[in-house]
Amino acid sequence: MNSLFIALITKRIVATVSALLVIGIGCGAGIWQLGRADTKIALAANLLAKQQMPILSANAGSWTLEEASERRMIARGEYIPDAAIWLDNRPRPIPPVGSANVQSGFYLMMPLRLEGRNEVLWVNRGWAPRNNENRETLPPVQTPNRVVNIEGIVFAQPGRVYELGGGKADIDPAKPRIEQNFDLVAEGKLHGWQQSPFILREVDTGIDDGLFRDWAPLTTGVDRHYAYAFQWFALAFAGFLFWLLTGLRQYKRQGFMNGDQG
Structure with missing residues (x-):
């Protein structure tokens, strides 16, 4: 031995x-x-548990991020399409069955002016495919010009992607705002709005507006x-x-x- x-x-x-x-x-x-x-x-289980809690109403009062994070929320208000931001380089959350390639596109971030409150709530309305030949040719999306009721899940932000450089170009009102990432605090300063301290990621309720809301579960991967x-x-x-x-x-x-x- x-x-x-x-x-x-x-x-x-x-x-x-x-x-x-x-x-x-x-x-x-x-x-x-x-x-x-x-x-x-564990994160997915925690999210599921929070979604089983009573639904919050954005119009009922001011909520902190700690109170509302990952909770279901309903909101009633009117979109402000002129302030929309298209977040670039976002893959489709759940690719179509049989698709081998990850399709790149946009998240459409749009502010919702809450009814009965002097407050704006930013909404991630969903995903839309990008025109690979012309980046500034935006996908056709329908936006109601009336008061709407929406439902979604509260998050701190819509997720970040790698971005070269930290400087922001001047905003050209004649062109759509295509950004890599979304800064809630910066948007509040830019517009001078009173904003909710979180975003609402809209869930799919069968509305055909040109956006996909088949969000991937947290257990993906x-x-x-x-x-x-x-x-x-x-x-x-x-x-x-x-x-x-x-x-x-x-x-x-x-x-x-x-x-x-x-």
């Missing part, structure tokens, strides 16, 4: 250290991926995390097997060379 231990470890320090590094990295990355999956599952975890653990196991088998082969070869054929 001592000779086997010496052959596997003592005489193979570099190989042993390398194997331990591979095993450590593989196991660590695998555990991290499992943690990511558990986090997504959990299977991918499990697959990545399996790959990392497999790498760690393969590293261990390689170290063990090469060590045993070397031990056996040294045994023959020393005349220990049995």
Whole structure:
């Protein structure tokens, strides 16, 4: 047993250290991926629990982000289409069945002037495909010119994408506002509005206005995390097997060379 231990470890320090590094990295990355999956599952469960709570009304009073975050909310008011912002480089939340490519498009952010209140609520009305030939050719979207009732889920912001540079170009009122990201505080300062401290992501109620609201669940990607975890653990196991088998082969070869054929 001592000779086997010496052959596997003592005489193979570099190989042993390398194997331990591979095993450590593989196991660590695998555990991290499992943690990511558990986090997504917990977030989805928390969101579902909040959505089972009574529906809030944006017109009933002022709500803080802490009070309303991830809760269902209804709002009644009139859209302000001239202040709309098209958030670029947003993939369709749930691609069509059988689609191999991720289609890029816009989130349409539009302020809603709440009825009976001197307050504006920003609404993520949904997703629309982008014209790949001309970025400024916006998709046809219908906006009611009357008071509407909408329902959605409250979020702090519509999600961010990577953006080169931090400076904002001057707004040209003759052109549509196409932005990479949305800054709620900056919009309040720009327009001088009293705003709700959150956005409302509208849910699909069967309205045919040219927008898609098939939002992806928070658990999207959990299977991918499990697959990545399996790959990392497999790498760690393969590293261990390689170290063990090469060590045993070397031990056996040294045994023959020393005349220990049995």
